Amino acid sequence: MRGDVLLDIRNLRAFYGRAQVLFGLSLHLYPGEVVALVGRNGAGKTTTLKAIMGLVSATATHATFKGHSLSKLPTYRIARLGLGYVPEDRRIFTDLTVEENLETGRRTAEAGRSPWTPERLFRLFPNLGEMRGRRGNQMSGGEQQMLSIARTLMGNPDAILLDEPSEGIAPVIVQMMAEAIRAMKAEGVAVLLSEQNWAFAAGISDRACVIERGEMRFQGSMAELMADKALREGTLGG
Numbered sequence: 001m002r003g004d005v006l007l008d009i010r011n012l013r014a015f016y017g018r019a020q021v022l023f024g025l026s027l028h029l030y031p032g033e034v035v036a037l038v039g040r041n042g043a044g045k046t047t048t049l050k051a052i053m054g055l056v057s058a059t060a061t062h063a064t065f066k067g068h069s070l071s072k073l074p075t076y077r078i079a080r081l082g083l084g085y086v087p088e089d090r091r092i093f094t095d096l097t098v099e100e101n102l103e104t105g106r107r108t109a110e111a112g113r114s115p116w117t118p119e120r121l122f123r124l125f126p127n128l129g130e131m132r133g134r135r136g137n138q139m140s141g142g143e144q145q146m147l148s149i150a151r152t153l154m155g156n157p158d159a160i161l162l163d164e165p166s167e168g169i170a171p172v173i174v175q176m177m178a179e180a181i182r183a184m185k186a187e188g189v190a191v192l193l194s195e196q197n198w199a200f201a202a203g204i205s206d207r208a209c210v211i212e213r214g215e216m217r218f219q220g221s222m223a224e225l226m227a228d229k230a231l232r233e234g235t236l237g238g
């Protein structure tokens with residue numbers, strides 16, 4: 001399913017005030033790929049996703065999505081290029097129902113592509129289909145996380161950046177989340193996810209990028225990372 005590179009980031013540096021936290025990271029994402037950014041707490045995973053979306057102060061020698069430069073673009077323009085972003089803190093409207101939340105994310109699909117609809121999303125997230133009239137504030141954290149992803153898909157993105165999708169959610173929902181991510185990939189949506197739980201990441205990702213203290217320590221197939229115990233112990237703690 002490899003075509004032209006979708007997301008191409010080279011030499012990314014990011015700063016909080018004067019403190020530099022990313023030191024020249026490079027990564028790329030091809031259409032329909034699932035790539036996991038893994039690393040310990042504080043390694044720089046969230047910051048990498050935020051920097052790509054223009055949410056933190058950052059520089060790069062090259063940053064493109066579908067060939068468009070991301071440099072100096074505001075976040076909403078980056079999203080409109082077809083790059084969705086699901087932050088850790090679940091952006092859903094708690095007073096609105098599942099269906100209403102999905103409507104708030106609706107954007108026209110590019111010509112020639114079949115748009116996401118609530119019905120199509122409910123096939124991907126069957127548990128959301130069973131609670132379509134429920135308000136956000138009556139859903140568990142994991143269900144809210146799924147709704148947040150589904151709502152982002154309503155914008156018909158080519159790729160989604162997912163920040164810690166398995167964090168703080170019940171094991172049964174983690175399983176559903178893994179299935180939903182596999183199904184998104186099967187539908188052609190590329191995913192770059194940040195994950196502290198590398199075992200979860202290993203089950204769904206094609207490739208892995210290991211970040212340690214703001215630097216890229218490894219990029220390769222998930223199988224290579226799985227096989228390299230010393231690298232995992234050194235950078236991921238197991």
Ligand SMILES: Nc1ncnc2c1ncn2[C@@H]1O[C@H](COP(=O)(O)OP(=O)(O)OP(=O)(O)O)[C@@H](O)[C@H]1O
Binds near residue numbers: 041196
């Ligand atoms: N708003 C902020 N202001 C200052 N420093 C920050 C801020 N957010 C994060 N940092 C620092 O930047 C570094 C990278 O943090 P980041 O959140 O990107 O790591 P992470 O790998 O995503 O970890 P986690 O799994 O805990 O989210 C850490 O040293 C963190 O303390």
